[in-house]
Each structure stands twice: as C-alpha cells, then as structure tokens.
Amino acid sequence: MIFPDKSRFWKREMKYLLAFKPLGRRRSPPKQQHHMDLPNIYYLNQRSSRERKHENYEEEEEEEEDEEFDSPLSKEDWVITIREKLDQVPQNKGSSSWLNHSIFKVPRSLREIEYKAYTPQVVCIGPYHRGKPSFQDMENHKWRLLRHLLERTGHKLELYLEAMAELEEQTRRSYAKQSIEITSQEFIEMMLLDACFILELLRVSVKGFIYCGYSWGDPIFSSRGTLPCIQRDMLMLENQLPLFVLDRLFALSCEPDETDSVSQLALQFFDTMVPGCKTATINFDEPGLHFLHVIRQSLLPASKYTLGCITIAQNHKPQLMMHCVTMLRSAAVKFQKTNSNNFTDIEFKNGVLYIPRLVIHDSTKSIFLNLMAFEQCYPHCCNHVTSYISFMDGLINCPRDVAYLRHHKILDHGLGSEEEVASLFNNLCKEISFDINDCYLSKVSSDVNRYVDKKWNRWRASLKQEYFSNPWAVVSLVAAVFLIALTIAQTFYSVFAYYFPLS
Template sequence: MTISESRSWRRKAIKYVFFVPAKGRQADGSRSSSFDFKAETAAREEEEKMSLLDKISSIPKSDWLINIQEKLDQVPPLEGSSSWLNNCIFRVPENLREIEPKAYIPQVVSIGPYHRGKACLKFMERHKWRLLRHVIERTGHSLELYLEAMAELEEKTRRCYANSTKVSNSREFIEMMLLDACFILELLRVSVKGFIYCGYSWGDPIFTCRGVLPSIQRDLLKLENQLPLFVLDRLFSLTCEADETITVTNLALQFFESVGCEKIDHSLAHANEPGLHFLHVVRQSLLPSPKATFGCAPIMIDHQAQLMMHCVSSLKDSGVKFRKKKSEKFMDIEFKNGFLYIPPLVIHDSTKAIFLNLMVFEQCYPHCSNHVTSYISFMDGLINCPRDVGHLRFQGIIDHGLGSEEEVAGLFNKLCKEIAFDINDCYLSGVSAEVNKYFDRRWHTWRATLKHEYFSNPWAILSLLAAILLIFLTLAQTFYTVLAYHFPS
C-alpha cells in the first residue's frame, strides 16, 4: 500500500468515527447508547430467518400438507371409555427393566398376553388345560357357559392392558382369559381348602411338588403377569360352591401371606376401592394406616418436601434413638421426642421383586399414591452401610434371611434406581422434617456425645465422677487458700 492510499484509508476511518452518528457516536460526538453490534446481530438473525422461510416455501406445499395430515390421522382420538386412562396392567419401562430384569419376568407361568407363548413357560400351559377340565367336571357346567362369560368381558379386559396387541385374535384372547382365570382360582381354592378336598391327588405336580407353588406365587405378583380381578370374580361366581361366602380378594390375601408380604390386612377385602388385580390388592393391604397418612395423598395442598434423610449412624450421633413400633403395618413410621418408631420389616428372597413391581405400578398407574415408593426412599436414606442395618436389626426393626447385612444395605440402595420420585408428595415428609430439625440442633449432638463417651459403661461413669470430685476439691482448696490470705486468723 502506498503512502497516499494509507492516508486515504485514515481519512475514511476518522470520518466514520467522528461524523457518522448511526455508527457508534452521536452527531455531537457522544457515544450512542446502543452500539451497532446488536443491530448487526439482529439483522443477521433476520436474514437467517428469512432464508429458512424461503427454504420452507420452496417445498411443494401439497406433498408436505398431505404428509402431515396422514400422520395426524394415525393418532387415535382420546376417549374416556377406551383410552390409556383405563390401563392398569403395564409393560415395565426399559430403563427400569435393565437394572433388574428377572424381577419383572415370570419364571414358571404366564398370565395375560404379555408373556404368553414363551418357550420357557409352556410347561405350565398343559396344566392349565388339566385344571380347566377338572373344574368343568366338578361343577357340571358346560364349556360354552364359561366361554360366553369371558366373551362378555373381552373388551373391558383388553382396555386394562397397556398393550394387548400380541393376542389380537378374539378367540385366542377369550381362551387365554378362561385358562388363566381357571388356573388362578384353583390355586386359591387349594391353598385354602387343601388339594385333597378339591379333588387332586397326592402326586399332583403343582400342588404337592416342593418349590413349584412358591415360584407361582412370586410370578402372580409381577406387574406384567396380571389378570383383571373382575374376570376372576365373574368366573368364581360360576365355579364356587352354593354356600361359599368368601370372595376372590379374601382368597388372594390368604394365598400371598406366605410370600413375605408381612401381615396382610384382610379388612381391605371389603374396602370401598375395588382391587384391580393381585398386585394392587396386595399393595392396598400393605398401605399405612389412615392416621399415618392423614393430610397426605391424594391431597397435594400443604405438603412438605421430603428432605434427604441422614443415615442411622449419623442420627445416632445426634441423639436420635430407634425403637421398634408395635404395628402390623410396616409403613407406620413415627417420630416423637427424639425416638424414631419403625415397625418391623421381614426381608425374604422375594421381597426385592415385590417391592420393585409395586414401585413400578405406582410409577405407571396415575390413580394411586406413591406410599411404597416413599417408604423405600425413606429407608434408603436411613441405610447407607451394613452398620446401619446391624443397628436396625439389633433394635428388632429389620429381620432378614439374606446372607449378610451388606446384602440388605445393597438391596435398599438399589431399589430406588431410575425411579422418579416426587418429594412434594410423600406421606413421610413430616417425619423427615422433624427428624432433620432434631438433627440440626447441636445440643442434641453434644448430649449424645457426652452420653456415648462418658456414660457408656460403669467405669467411664466412675472416672467422670472422680474427675468432677477432683475438680471440686481443687476449687475448694484454692478458695480457702485465697480466703486465708485475705483474712488471716
């Protein structure tokens, strides 16, 4: 660049800075309040927007609109009688299934359409036919009577499943309903009245073979392996004896008592809310008493967020004491005057699978509370290590048949994985807030430390008393020495 060109560019720059008001300075030389970078950015965004609109406008509108309209036509209308709101038997979400797949998949028998036809479950299918023939012979009713009763409930039954397309054929679906319902009802009858009374032999491969019946019980409490309760009620009315007054719900509660579901509340057999299926019935029987849930679900007003719970070891150091509460409901947790009262919980090999299926049901079904999830989340906060489990076991709160306390701690720490939990809707939020409030008071921690360090055994108490006496004597000697110095005799 020559000297003349350099001077020309310099003059242009000076003119741009000092004499152009719209480019950063006003006409009087003061700076503009809005620098032109913003205007340039807005202009650039406007150009990009116009460019995008030009691209969209260049697409043939007829083909585009037809494509979108076809997609809209494929969306089914939301009708109250046939929508997803009526679903109560769900597929387990993949993110939950991947963590513990065996907890949700039946191992012995398939109930409903989700696992029907699997090779590993075909062994029990022939026994379903055998039990159906036994029922027809015992009752004397025709097969057509049972098929007609099931056919009347087909559409209502299909709406209970989130996805029943696997058994799309109507005849196959009705056949499945009859076989599964008959199989379940015979299991319930035999468990209450005995297989001899029900007409089965000592060598029956289902009712007398060890290990088969417990496995069937576990399969019947899996979310994907359910049959609507109204189907069982309808078939039970056709197969029960004339003088029988017991209900299917009563039979189910007695049937599942041996699976590790704690002491089941049979009064819920007459509850106002009808059971949907076996998993729902068992969940209803395990819910805490109305006193423990007063003011909580389903009302969402005045809820307190459930704060993160401290573990047992930390709470012990702050002075919180754990005591076993005398209650048949293991969810009836209470905190009062520094004592956390927790009902006993017995943990079996099947406890993990039952809790997982109950929690997934609460995740998928919108018309129920999250009490089971809240309880598991609360216990997960209390238990961080085997030492926490050991203290709860020493207090009689936890009793388990697993290999070690470490397995119990791992069980609770894994149960809430991938579970969406609303802390604003929890029946234990008040208990958590009271415990944390007690924990935050330093006086409780100091008192607990003093008691632990100096009052844990008799020798420590004697040492402390001796130290206090020595201090008192030293102070007395000092006092008399000073007194004798100022007031000599």
C-alpha cells in the same frame, strides 16, 4: 448499450430453463453450447469484472433454486402428509382410552436394570408373555386343572366360555399394550385357563389339596420348590389378570359354604410372600384391579399417617433427603419398633422414630420393584410404596445401619448378610422418578431434619456416646467429677483459711 439487453435476455433464458426443468437433482446443460448462436459472442467473452460478479450472483440464485427442487415434497404435499398422519391418531375419548389401563408393560429404563424382577420364570398369566416355549409345561397343567374343575363342579364348559366372552372387551381394555395380536377365541381361551388356574391355587392354599380332590403327589401343589416361584410370578406387573374376571369365574364355580372373596383368598395365598406383618388387612371400599393392586392396598399406611402430606407438597419447599441411621444416632434420634399391622406406618415424636417391623426375604426385591413400577404407570394411585422405600433408602447407607435396625427388631431378613440388605435398598430406587416433597412421609422427614439441625441434640448425643456408652465410662466420669469437687473444696478452704484465720 448492448450489455443490459443481453443481460436481461440471459436472465430470462435461465428462468425459462429452470421453469421447465423436471423435479429431482439434475444439473443444467452446459451454457457455452446452448448460447453459441447468441449475437455479440465476442462481447460476451470479453466481459469485465463487474459482469463476472453479476454472473456469479445469478449462479448463486440458480443453486438456491436447485436446492428448492431437491426437496422430495412440495409444501402442499408435505402438509397433506402431516394431515394424513394426524388422521391415523385415535381421538381422545376420555375414560375409554388409556385411563382404563391397569396392567402395563414395565418401562424399558426399569427393565434394563432388573430384567428378572419383571419377567415371569415359571408361569405366564395374561397376554404379554403368552406363547413362550418355557411356559409350555405349565400350560399343560392349566388344562389339567380346568378339567379337574369341570369334573368337581359338574358344570358345562359352555357356561364358563360364555361368561368369559362377555368380559372380553373389558378385559382387553385393561391391558396397556393394544397391539397384542390375539384372536377373540384365543383371548377367551387364555382368560378361562388363567382364571381357572389361579382360583384352584387359591382354593388349595386355603382348604388343602386333599379337600379339593388333588393327590398328595401333585406336581403343582405338593412341590415345595414350584409354588413359591409361582407366587412370585403372579405378583409381577406384566403377569396379571383383571380381578373382575376372577370374581366372575369364582361366582360360577364356588361352593355354597365359600364366603370369602377372591381378594381375601389372595391375601391368604400371598401371606408368606408379602413383606411386613402377616395380619395385613385391606380396605374393600376401593375395588381391586388385580393381585398386585390388592397387595399394594394391604400395605398402605393408615389415614392418620397420611394427613398433611398434601399441604407440604403444595408448598414446594426444598427438602433434604433422610439422614442415615448412623448420623441420626449422632443427633440423639432414637429408634423404636411399633406393632402396627402395616410396615408403612412411620411417625416421629419427641426425638423417637417409630418404625414397624419389616421382614425381608428372597422375593421382596421383586415385589417392591413391581409395586413401584405400578405406581409409576398407573395415574390413579398415590406413591406411598415408593415413598416408604425412598425413606428406608435414606436411612440405610451401610451394613452398620442394617445391623442397628436389626438389633432393634425393625428389620428381619433371611438374606446372606447385612451387606446384601443395604445393597437391596440402595438399588431399589434407580431410574424411579420421585419427588420427596410429594409423599406421605414428607412431614416425618421435615420433623427429623429440624430435630437434627438443633445443636443441643448433637452435643447431648456426643456426650452420651463418649461418657455414658458403658458402665466403666460412667464410673470414670463420676470419679473425675468427685475428684474435681474435692479439689475445688480444698482450694476454697485454703483460700478461706488464709483470709480468715481462726486465731
């Protein structure tokens, strides 16, 4: 037969054309002009339906081969491209990589909720917000304070520059964003200006601006509106300078009678900003990373309040969130203020929830948010601050809860109303990834929930609220009990006299 030979010839011709077809999406030339010189044209034009099906199958194979040629890279080139991308990724060198980072950029999910809480408004510390026009006035004050420091100490500028140059590489590793395009000289200049500015603020806050040589009308130290804003900006995660830079410059510029460390001066400087008691202490066995880390160390609970939290975290049992104050009161849970130095020292004993006093002011929201953001980013710390805020968020659901805690002197705020305080706690934990089982307050939450689940506690609380809530209710209850006792006695004597008459 002629058809098989011609069919094989046709298929061989098509493979030849495809083999020499250039890369890219191009259509093959019309077949009718290319094969006009083939023999048996009439036979090819009179193909049966079986031959048409066979041709359609070959056309489908041709389209599949066209799709393969449409790809921009061959398999070998594609593998080579991926290997080149892998070669551009830096190798993991353990502690020399991101494990040394301590000053982070706030995640976008958190920043979008509270932009102003993470963004400095008055002063810029470090490279993240450097160069913005809004900070130019404060940059001029930094130069003024540096000149004042050099004149007071009598040291040469080269001494400080050499000390900052020795710490440049270590300081750069402290920042998580490595793509900061700052030259070495600009980076060292930034370190010196920011460190000098911070140390002068600390000295003036402790010794006074007159003792440090500043006039009473200084725009930084004498203005009541500027200094609180500066303090708030200096406790933002993105606005930090490594503590070892401050320690080095402080050692060069301090006076012989200065015995306090930079961390101790920082606690005194931020004393009015930190929520809680003013007698907060810090464990200096663990070196601080920056001011935000130092403040966090002063807020950590005592060791006796954190015992057992690891065991509970390993059990991975489902744990309910904390009940609100109103619900706990309905289960006979009492609240009592303690005199602990740290407001995170919370415990539960014999139906009483002991909570230290917490002072809330305008900067509390920003401090709490930045502390939680630091705990989310820094892998070497626990989540104690996040645990405390989540616990208080469970306690406070409405202004009535805030009013009750304020009545018992557990909360003290300078905000406009209880509604603002309730909204503050209810919005702090947004976009914060947190496991309630993995916190130091998990045992307290578990004990409170077990106490609330007991029916007798709820019945006793209901009886107390309905019948012992005020003196008149107590009098009414006593009178009712007395009347019931008289009625029972009268009934008894009536029955007794009927069955046992005296005569």
